[in-house]
Amino acid sequence: MILVVDLCYRPGSLSAYEFVDPITAIIRGTGRDVRTCHSTQVDAALAGDAEAVILCGTALRDQEYAGYPDRFAWIRGCARPVFGICAGLQVIGRAFGGSLTACTEIGMTPVRVVRDDPLFADRASFEAYTLHSIALDPPAELEVLAVSGACVQAVRHRTRPIAGVLFHPEVRNPWVVERFLEYSLH
């Protein structure tokens, strides 16, 4: 079972259709079972029961998640693969000591891969859909995999199966989510 974590402003919000459902559809398309929970309901035990955890993005104006960093403390000790999307990348980064900075990108954006990694195997660059007003200054434990002209777009933990992207792979790039699950679960 893949645990999909909804980071939107409240459980069952209007934003979940947009930021959670497309991710669950991608995962179900790989033949895997999905369980969806709001971030307020997730703890270390629940994350530990999953094969992998995916942290979803939020609406551009929704920064409720950023006000509760302790809610995501379980990420540091999680033994399962964890993948973050936009807000999900930000909470992963903060869990490992990174900081957030103002940076807005909206729409299709060129992304350049700067480090060989299975997540982007064979791709030197691609166009991705961005929708953020905050970017991550990654901590030392996370290495940068890809960048746009404005900020870091993808990171990976140096020793553990934890990664994240600032862009939204559910738009035009579902292969990113599929590839993370494929290589982190085999």
Next chain:
Amino acid sequence: MRLGVLCSGGKDSLFACWRAMQKEEVACLITVVSRNPESYMFHTPNIRLAALQADAAGLPLVEVETAGIQEAELDDLARAIGIAVADYDIEGVVSGAILSVYQAARIQRICHTLGLWCFNPLWHTDQQAYMEALVDAGFGVLVSGVFSEPFDEHWLGRVIDRAAIDDLRTFARTHRISLTGEGGELETFVFDAPFFSRRIEVVDAAVSYRNFRGTYRIRNARLVEK
């Protein structure tokens, strides 16, 4: 949260409105009427009837006109949203965008500039499940325009029911159309919805069709009891 729903009169905007009503408070509909039939953002054959839909839904309508010049028409959309903020105190905007990055990114930018929330509750939805949910929920939807093969003129004015969805699914396979018409293959008009207190009856419509392109232009319509 008080929201304004961008309304073209078609199924996507009104289904998005219905979803928004279930989670937040819809304060008004917002319509941009384009004088340019080639408008990228706003052209649709029966846009003037959004006022009748707003009446049926018991919602106020913010309506502005645009010359429909690419990109400049976005200023008119921002103006319309600004009116909705001033008159109805909305905090966010809802759109029926499904796959169009062009449309969605532009609406997101306007909302970001105005400090508003932006919701797209049909974004990347499962198109088959959506079309079935539309019919099952009691939406009354007719085809108001066709713009590609293999649609013949019998599609103009046709109500979207299970049989129509089956036909669209066949066309999706044989002609690679999108099931929802997201690729611009067809346009729709909503004459009934679960949140309409009355439904819209078409009294008179003009059909124009040639070479796989046609419109069903409603010339006269009225609200009747359901």
